Structures are given as structure tokens and as C-alpha cells.
Amino acid sequence: MLLLSQFLKQQETDDNLIDLIGTLMLACKEVAIQLREGALAGVLGSTEDTNVQGETQKKMDVIANDLLKKFLLDNPLVAGLASEEEDLPVAGNPDGRYLVTFDPLDGSSNIDINVSVGTIFSILELPEGMSGADEAAYLQAGRKQIAAGYVLYGQSAVLSLTTGKGVNFFTLAHTGDFLLTRDNIEIPADTNEFAINMSNQRHWEPEMQSYIDELLLGVEGNRGKNFNMRWIASMVAEVHRVLTRGGIFAYPWDKRDESKPGKLRLMYEGNPMSFLIEQAGGLSTTCYGNIMDIEPQKIHQRVAVALGSKNEVETAMEFHRDSADSKAARLNR
Ligand code: P6P
Numbered sequence: 001m002l003l004l005s006q007f008l009k010q011q012e013t014d015d016n017l018i019d020l021i022g023t024l025m026l027a028c029k030e031v032a033i034q035l036r037e038g039a040l041a042g043v044l045g046s047t048e049d050t051n052v053q054g055e056t057q058k059k060m061d062v063i064a065n066d067l068l069k070k071f072l073l074d075n076p077l078v079a080g081l082a083s084e085e086e087d088l089p090v091a092g093n094p095d096g097r098y099l100v101t102f103d104p105l106d107g108s109s110n111i112d113i114n115v116s117v118g119t120i121f122s123i124l125e126l127p128e129g130m131s132g133a134d135e136a137a138y139l140q141a142g143r144k145q146i147a148a149g150y151v152l153y154g155q156s157a158v159l160s161l162t163t164g165k166g167v168n169f170f171t172l173a174h175t176g177d178f179l180l181t182r183d184n185i186e187i188p189a190d191t192n193e194f195a196i197n198m199s200n201q202r203h204w205e206p207e208m209q210s211y212i213d214e215l216l217l218g219v220e221g222n223r224g225k226n227f228n229m230r231w232i233a234s235m236v237a238e239v240h241r242v243l244t245r246g247g248i249f250a251y252p253w254d255k256r257d258e259s260k261p262g263k264l265r266l267m268y269e270g271n272p273m274s275f276l277i278e279q280a281g282g283l284s285t286t287c288y289g290n291i292m293d294i295e296p297q298k299i300h301q302r303v304a305v306a307l308g309s310k311n312e313v314e315t316a317m318e319f320h321r322d323s324a325d326s327k328a329a330r331l332n333r
Helices: 004-010 015-041 059-073 108-113 198-203 206-220 235-245 266-279 310-321 324-328
Strands: 046-050 056-058 078-083 098-106 117-125 147-153 157-162 167-172 178-182 193-195 228-230 248-251 283-285 305-308
Touching (some): 004 167, 015 059, 015 117, 046 059, 059 078, 078 266, 098 266, 108 117, 117 235, 147 235, 147 266, 157 235, 193 235, 198 206, 235 266, 235 305, 266 283, 283 310
Parallel strands (some): 078 098, 193 228
Antiparallel strands (some): 046 056, 147 157, 157 167, 167 178, 248 305, 283 305
């Protein structure tokens, strides 16, 4: 089986990028060890603090964030980083080449119930003449990403990675190496599986309500087939299922807070996951436009998401087509 570094060399990946991905994996291996220890290491439960998102920080959110910061800031290639758990960007080496945005532990509400969580990361080039301390340096559309991925901490720790040459899975072996376990991931274009938090149904736009109603009607409705539903409340696990067997995952805009375009964050959830999904032949949208076309305005800005099997996401977009102009602006496309 191929080691991650061997595979990336075979793909003629830039040596500096291989080095940076290796650093990210060192941090994620430490996170995996802490998670596996769980209660034995006293890492479950919450802190007294809330993050910039206004969410109570889990102990493991802080541990994972500190580990990623430590390893990344030790790498001279890193000019700076932006984290879900950091109010502002953190400057690295002024001569560094790369910016890294990350959600150190996505789905952390699942930690205490021993359900899968994950680290999501996105790698950008530092723009000419800018610094890793400048928020503006990070505000690049998803199309500018040079690599993206996640490590899903499930019964096994699996890295899902793209450098723009497709998507591949690597499993963490007991030796501490990430080994290639599935290559050239392709998402089936059609699906009968959807993932959405149905408890928000009354808050969605009518267009999303209509789309989901048709899925629920199954063979008795216009879709003419039955659908199955999943909701893990961990985007990393949902996206891994979609990459593995297809499906559509949605966290749409809802009117609980009209000022927010969505719940999920663009720079370290929407964009990296969209890169993976599109590289695997899927589609990733706000229901009005492609997520990776959005020009970011803020590091922690949010985005509505509907991603997965191409034909199913296109069907969801069809339900939104006639109201596209009026709402695209609010949803930042
Ligand atoms: P809800 C986790 O907090 C997260 O950001 C995603 O990983 C997940 O898909 C979503 O929020 C879950 O949200 O409202 O169902 O708890």
C-alpha cells in the first residue's frame, strides 16, 4: 500500500505542498490519539468559553486548535492560519508561502456521545505583497484553493484529500502512516439518500420546503422513487458518506436569523468540502450558485450549502430557479 507522501510524489505534487500536508497530518494524528483516549484523557466535556461563532467551546475544540496551530506555526512554509476557533488570523513565517484555514474539530457536539468528528482544512497561496496577518489575504474564492481535505475520526481515522487531481482516501495505520485505501473517488450522479436537519423545516424558504416535500412523498410523488434520510450533525461524516456512496447534504438558509446566509462557514467548511465534492464529480451550491464562485468578504462568513450527487443537486437548484435573482444576493450567490 502506498504511503501518503509516496502517492503525492507519484502525482508530481509540489514538494513544499507535500511537506505542508505532512505537517497537517502530524497534528491530526495527535488529535486522533486524544480523541481515542476520550474520557481516559479527560478531554470530554466543555470549557467555560465561547468562540467567535458564539458557540460553547468543547475541551477538544481547544486541544485540536492548539495542536494545529503549534504544528503549522512550526512550519516555515506557513505564512498564516485562520481557524474557526480564532477571532483573527494568526501570522506565521513572514517568508512563508501558504495560508491554511481550518475547522479544528467539526461536529464537536458529537464528541461526548462518541460519534464521528473531523478536522477540515483548506490551503491557499499567500497573495503577492500580503501578510498572513491580513484578513484580506485569506479572502480568496474557493476556486483559488490549491488543496483541501478532512480527517474523519471514526472507527478508523481517514484522510480525504484533493490537490486538484481528484480525491483519494488514506487510512491511518497503527504504524502512524496514512496509507492509500481508495483512489479516484467518483460520486454517483444520482441518489436516493438525503441529509438535512428536518427540525428546521418550518424556517426554510418555500423552495427548499417544496424540494424536500417531494423527497418525502417518495414513489407517491413526482420523483417516483423512495428516499432515505440521514442526519449525523457532523458535516465531515455526512460528506464522507456522500463521497463514498453518493447523496445530497444540505444546510440551507433559514429565517431563524435572516442576517446570516447560512449556518456553515464558507472559508473552512463550505470551500474545502466543495473542492472535494467537485473534484469527485459532484456539485456544491447554495442552491442558487456554486459555493466556490463566492468572493469572500469575511473570514468567518457563513454560507448555505446543498452538495453531493450532481443530478440531485441540480434538481434541488431547479426548485430554486425561478426565485434565483431575488435571493442569490442575500445568499451571496
Ligand atoms: P445542527 C457542526 O456543528 C456543524 O457545523 C456541522 O458539522 C453539522 O453538519 C451542523 O453543524 C449540524 O448542525 O443544527 O444540526 O446541530
